[in-house]
Amino acid sequence: MTAIVRARGVVKRWGSTVALGGVDAEIQPGVTGLLGANGAGKTTLLGLILGLHRQDEGTLEVLGLDPTTAGPEVRARLGYAPEHDALPGDVRAHDLVRHMVEIHGLPAKEAVGRASDALWHVGLGEERFRPVGTMSTGQKQRVKLASALAHDPALLLLDEPTNGLDPMQRDSMLELIRRIGTDFGISVILSSHLLEEVERVCDGVLILSAGTVVTSGTLDELRGSGGALVVEPDDRLDDLVAALAQKGFEVEVIGTRLVVTGDDIAVADAVRDASIALGIGLRRMQRRTATLEDVFLAGTGS
Amino acid sequence: MSNAQIYEQGYRRYDGPRLPLRSSITSLAIHSMRRGLGLRRTFWAKLLPIATVVIAYVPAAVFVGIAALIPDEITDEVDAIPDYADYFGNISAAIILFVAIVGPEVLCSDRRNGMLGMYLASPLTRETYLLAKVLGVLPVLLLVTLGPELLLLVGRSLVDAGPESVGDFLLVLLRVLASGIAMSAIYTAISLAAASLTDRRAFASAGVILLILMSGGVTAALVEEADLDRNLYLLNIGFLPIELVYRVFGEPGGEPSLSTASVALASLAWTLASGALVVWRYRKLTIAR
16 A cells, blocks of 8 residues: 655754654555654644654655645645644635635536535534634535535645534534545544544544654554453462463463463464463454554653 | 435545646636625625725726716816826725735734634645735736726727727726736735735734835935935835836826836835735744744
8 A cells, every 4th residue: 555644753842942853754655644642743744744844853744745846746735634723703604615626726617516516514504604704613624624525636735624623513523524434435634632532533543742642553553562462371370370480471461361462473372372281262362452542642751 | 115225425536637837836726716795695794804805996987977977178178088098096095005914814813813824734835825815816906906997998998088099098008907917916916925924914004004104204204305316216115016017007106206217126125125025924933833
């Protein structure tokens, strides 16, 4: 699979502040969460992907192009919904979205239809001729999303799209983002500081902390990368613990299960050999799955 | 049996052509023109710009009416109808007000409401964005720097009070076009420069008016009271565009001691310096940090 974003040693400084300190990352198609605390460098990375700034060091490739030299070509295929309010209050939602479609190079006639379609998709079909200033925060977030989506981008960049939304609006926005990634077939980079929402909608995640990548990969990989196996023997729990400890593995007993820390394959081989030697059966042996919070905390050292 | 059917609209991909950058620039320019005039916005957003434009045309309509109704001998004797270059003296307040409204409305709003970030996340760059804004403001300002003069020329010609031959008509038309475009270019640069310095439209509008009034007051004081060089009038941005119009029409203007070349060069310098200020400000702006 070809990466949609490929960063190699990307450094970006703002004066004496290092916003990104050597980012190496590959973001694959699908919905990817860009996770990190405020100030971790998420928005700066989005700005670099958009070609709004030039990195001080390293190389960056977006959709196979260098955004610093091919900015307009890259941005024509990107949709961007910024974090903060970015909408003129006295303009009708449909006029605004249609205008943004035209700005991205689609013919005027096509823009009218696509603006309507996009507003229907985000649930504002009936409200599309209302001035944006009369809309609720949730509706404004949807107008921003429609503006970013309507020109049919290859990649959608959403910066904290659930900011200011109540729980129901948030659920609905996350469901919509998931649909964009799956049903619409548009890759999404979702910048967020909320683990739960990234876990709900994303296929992959890139975790930033203080301007560096602490971990990245698909959620399945990351959850499975707890570095331990959970083992549940039929019988003789203590003997199995002793046998594994003798081979140098760290073993934790939780009820009738053991958590054996170490390389997956080495642990699996050791458990297999010990169980054969002891003549006991195994009911379960699986990777210990971590929550995204575990991954985040382990990565950021929190 | 009902024929009703339920359609799942689904998402439609776009496989058609994407137009070149100039179409994005044109789209933003047209959007900016509408914004400057308050079109497709509330009544209150339209009120001031449209009223100012109307005010700029009223004297021209009145002068054409006078030319139509009163014999030439009388109008010539009492000097009732101004020359083309003199006309701007009647509407200078409306022009200044319009300039102070349009530039800030077109430029400040995008920074204040965050649309600038959305635009720069499109194929537009900072430079092409500014080009679109210039193309959005300049034609709108032509409504007050060119339109009334055209009305005066065409109206007077229709009532037989205009240029006497086709050649004269074309010469006056050329001068009207040149002076209107030059004046609009200078004021576009000035209003955008003021608008680039603040996100607040009201401050930028006040800045434009203050700059025009104060440059007039200060240069007059320096030249007339302190008896300094009369070339200092070239720093008077209220005076300079109108003086340029006189020179385009081949008239000595309000300050005959200044050469036409110096008036033209000073106008160009004001325009370029203001434009450079806008570009510099926008290159320094940080978006999505």
